[in-house]
Amino acid sequence: MRKRHVSDIILELDITMLSVNDIRKKYDKTSLVKSSDYDEHIHGCMICMEPASFPVRCTTCKLLLCKSCADKCMKQMRRCPKKCTEDGKWKLMQEKPFNIELNCPYDKRCEEKIFPETFNDHLRSCSFLPEEYRNVKFEDELKK
Ligand SMILES: [Zn+2]
Ligand SMILES: [Zn+2]
Numbered sequence: 324m325r326k327r328h329v330s331d332i333i334l335e336l337d338i339t340m341l342s343v344n345d346i347r348k349k350y351d352k353t354s355l356v357k358s359s360d361y362d363e364h365i366h367g368c369m370i371c372m373e374p375a376s377f378p379v380r381c382t383t384c385k386l387l388l389c390k391s392c393a394d395k396c397m398k399q400m401r402r403c404p405k406k407c408t409e410d411g412k413w414k415l416m417q418e419k420p421f422n423i424e425l426n427c428p429y430d431k432r433c434e435e436k437i438f439p440e441t442f443n444d445h446l447r448s449c450s451f452l453p454e455e456y457r458n459v460k461f462e463d464e465l466k467k
């Protein structure tokens with residue numbers, strides 16, 4: 324075994340502390356869309372500009388958002404990003420997922436079906452998981 328340098332160890336620590344969200348940020352889901360009928364004006368989220376995941380719609384202005392993006396707006400602004408309602412009176416309805424299929428961000432040979440709703444799971448379960456993510460201890464996303 325070769326001698327380890329301090330810089331190697333720091334690098335390893337960095338990798339171990341990556342979360343799925345850190346990896347997520349490296350891949351833009353829009354560029355991974357496989358479905359040819361994808362239309363960002365119909366299926367895209369206004370906040371992250373990517374295919375909406377677990378889509379929800381503002382009951383007032385009909386704005387479409389990912390569930391997680393809507394949760395963030397709810398926490399930060401307590402209303403629709405379009406400011407269509409008064410503070411604290413924002414109502415959302417759940418939409419059926421659009422079945423927008425995505426390509427695997429890691430490898431073209433991956434044949435798994437991936438959707439915006441399963442994308443995060445795929446980032447850690449893909450059989451083509453890149454070497455540099457092998458040691459990542461994936462944090463549970465619900466635990467913040
Ligand atoms: Zn979004
Ligand atoms: Zn609205």
Ligand SMILES: [Zn+2]
Nearest residue numbers: 427433449450
């Ligand atoms: Zn894959």
